[in-house]
Amino acid sequence: MKELRKKSLENIREEFPILHQKINGEDLVYLDNAASTQKPKAVINAIKDYYENDHSNVHRGVHTLSVRATEAYENAREKVSQFVNSPNKNQIIFTKGTTESINLIAGSLTNLIEKNDEILITAMEHHSNIVPWQELCKRTGAILKIIPINDNGEILIDKYTEMVTNKTKLVSVVHLSNTLGTINPIEEIIDTAKLNNAITVIDGAQSAGHLLVDVQELDCDFYLFSGHKVFGPTGIGVLYGKENILNQIDPYQFGGEMILKVTFDETTYNGLPHKFEAGTPNIAGAVGIGASIDFINSLDRELCHQYEMSLHDYALEKLEQFDDIRIIGKSSKKSAIISFVIDGIHPHDIGTIINQKGIAVRTGHHCTMPLMDFYGIPGTVRASFSIYNNHAEVDKLIDAIKLAIKMLKQ
C-alpha cells in the first residue's frame, strides 16, 4: 500500500501550495483535516480565474459576464448533483455550509412538526445537528430524543429501532463522526425511519470528502455537506433534498432571487432551487466547490480511502503503545480520524507544544460537548488524515507527543 502511494504522493502534495511552508521553523504537518481540508491549486485557480474573467451577478442579466457567471454557478450545481447522484440538479441548494443547511431544514419544517412529535438525533452529533433541533422543539413543542451509543462510539442500533415509533417525525444523524471517526450505519437508520414515515436528515459534513455518497441509493430525504471539507472553499455548502419535501416546506430566507413575482400585496415564490437561495449567492464559492469536485473525481477514491486508513492504522498502532494514552472512538467501522486523551495532561497543552514542531492537530471538544460529557472528558487531541499526509508525518506526530509528555510530566 505504502509503495503504491509513494509514486503519486509527491504529486499530490505538490498540488497543495500551503503544505510547503515552515511553522516555527519546522515543516508543516497538517493533521487537522477533519476541521478543514487544504485547497489544491485547481480550486484556488478556479476561484481566481472566475474573479479575473467571469464575475458578475447571476441570473436575469443579459450581458456576457452575467451569462458567464450564471453558467459557472449552475455548472457547479450540476457537478454537485452528479457527485451525490441527485436525480435533478434543482434538488441541490447552495448554502453557507452544513450548519446553514441544517438550519434551513429546521427553520423551514415548522409547519410539518407538531407538539409531542419526536425528533431523534444521536449522542455523537456536532452542535450544528443539535441546537437547530432544540430550537425547532422550542417553537413547536416537539421532543428531542437522543439515540445512545456504546463506549466504542457506535450507535446502539437496537435501542434506536425501539425508539422509532409513529411519534417519530424526523431522524437526523451524522454519517461520519467528526470527533470519533465512526462511520454510522445510515442505510439501516434511514430504512428504519422510513418504515415510520419519518423524515431523514444525514449530516455529511465529514463524510462527503471520504465516502461515496449516492442519495438515491440511500433514499434519505436530506443530505448535507460543506465545501471546505471536500478541498473546496469556506462559506459554501450543499443541501440535497427530495423534491416533494422541498416543495412542501417554506423558504428559509426571503428577498431577491427567491421570488417569481412581488407586489405590495403579495409575493409568489420561485421554484427549486431558487426558492431557498435568497439574495446574491456565493458564486465564487460555488465555482470553488465545483472545482473541488472535479479534483476529487480525478482521484481513485477507493485508493484514497485505503491510503488514509493506512495512515490511521499506522498512527493508532503507535499511539496504543503509550501507557497513558486512551483512544476515544474505537468503532469497527471508522474513517481516518483518531481522538485521544493523555492521562493528566489537557489536550490544549499538548496542542500548543506540538505546534512548536509544526504539527497542526485540533484540541478541545470539537463542537461535540455532549459527547465529551458521555466520555467524562473536557476534550481530546484529534489527528485527522488526508490524502496529502504521509507516514513520516505520523512519526513526527508521535515524536512530538513524546516530547510534550516529557515536558509536562517532568
Add this chain to the structure above:
Amino acid sequence: MISNLYKKQMIEMSNNPYHFGKPETIFAHKETLNPLCGDKITVYQSGANSSSIDLWFESVSCMICSASASILTKNSEGMTFNDGIEFMRQVEIALKDGTLMNHGFPEDLNCLEEINNYPSRITCATLPWSTAIELLK
C-alpha cells in the same frame, strides 16, 4: 521557545495549585466557561472571611488556566475587595497586552510572561481573573 511558556514553576503550580477545591463555607461563587474550549472554572469566596478576599477554585482546565488560578488565589488573599478587584483588573489587562513585567506584580506572575506570544491561549490565563472580578464586584 515553548519551554518559556511551560516553565517549571508554571507546571509545578498547575500540579499543586493553591486553594484548589471548595472552601468549607462559601460566601459566593461564580462559574465560567472558556468560550474557546468549553473548559470550566468555578471561583469561590470563602464564607469564613467577610472582610477580605479569600478565594478558592475548582476547574476542568489546562495547565495555564490552573496555574493562573493558583496565582490568583494566592496573591489576592487578604486584600480588601476594592484593592483586590483593582489588582485583578490590572493583571487581566497586562496578560492581554503583554505588559505583565512592567507593573511590579508578585513574582509568581512572571511564569505567565510569555502568554502574550500565544494569542489562542490568552483566555486560558485570563479566565480565573475575569471570573473572580465578576464574583467580587
